[in-house]
Amino acid sequence: MDDFDRQLIAQLRVDGRAPVAVLADKLQVSRGTIQKRLDRLVSTGAIRGFTVRTRQELDEHVLRAVMGVRTTTSSAKPTGLIKALHGVPEVVALYTTNGAWDYIAELRAANLPDLDRALGAIRHIEGVATTETSILLRSV
Template sequence: MTVRLDDLDRQLLALLRSDGRAPVSKLADILGVTRGTIQARIDRMLAQGAILGFTVRAREEHDGSGVRAIMLIEVTGKSTSAIVRRLRGFPEIHKLHTTNGAWDLVAEISAASLQDFDRVLREVRTIDGVLNSETSILLTAV
């Protein structure tokens, strides 16, 4: 389903990305429209799938604990869908992307310790259809 967004929709989405908990009345004031217009736009975008939900974005580097990494994954043949289903079962994989080029998937990993991180790498690499992987640990956000 193709979702068509106009300028007001895009401005509203940008505000919601910045603060998903902003009151509808505040959004309406910022955008110069009525509260009803904002609520109707949000309801429509939810129904159409342009907005998938509302969540908290926590500052991951704030506590300094754990290991964060990016894993590039190459898969064999037409096994991508099955591998994606398996990878979604790992609680340490926070985001998973398809991509183009030499790698087929990009996984964002966050593990509590180096031991957990090592276990995740081993388990991902043993999935049938995973041909190759390359992982980079994220050090300091700049």
């Protein structure tokens, strides 16, 4: 698995049903290259389905984190806040919760500087009062 495979999988995480031609255009390669890579990734089991579920060990070089997000009480338009949170590329899932946090964001980043940039971007979203982040080290 090389960097190109990871870029292709990242695109599929955004849209698992993206046409080969669109993927080729975004990654600036031929449709044949995309199709061959997809076929190989499927045949080797790297891609297990097209909601794109990858084996955990394929993401060993990806930082994973969860972030609790508390919003301001004056946040009258939660849909704008939710849209802004989803606009941060490292946010792969967003959950409402009944605990101390209003939302829990699941994050994935290639490295610490990317994670730091994402955390800063989230903290500067209008309506975010406070956050707390935990980096996930390993599954037990």
